[in-house]
Amino acid sequence: MKKFMLALCLLMFLGQGSAFAQKTDYEKYGKIAITVVQADYPEANVTEYQYQGRKDLGNGKVADSFLFKVTKDGKEREVVVTIAHSLSNNKLLNLTVEEKTPQQSTQPR
Numbered sequence: 696m697k698k699f700m701l702a703l704c705l706l707m708f709l710g711q712g713s714a715f716a717q718k719t720d721y722e723k724y725g726k727i728a729i730t731v732v733q734a735d736y737p738e739a740n741v742t743e744y745q746y747q748g749r750k751d752l753g754n755g756k757v758a759d760s761f762l763f764k765v766t767k768d769g770k771e772r773e774v775v776v777t778i779a780h781s782l783s784n785n786k787l788l789n790l791t792v793e794e795k796t797p798q799q800s801t802q803p804r
Contacts, residue, residue, distance in 0.1 A: 740765070741763055772796060
């Protein structure tokens, strides 16, 4: 019985480790997205930041998306930063920035 409980506790602990690894992964690319928005909009006020989620691209590649609300010259814009990266080597593959106006038109930057 003790071995069963020990094995159960070990499995629970290992499961938490993988969730922690994904959170760390999310945070790393979130910081990159923040830096990109601050560089692209140095005079703007970033009023909101939201993690949009992860899309599986296949072959161990994923894309994380982040939404920022940016106010510049009295106009609010939504900026979406999408970062594609490899889960196997944890390297950034592609980064895109899209600006959306309140009319929802998309303008690649």
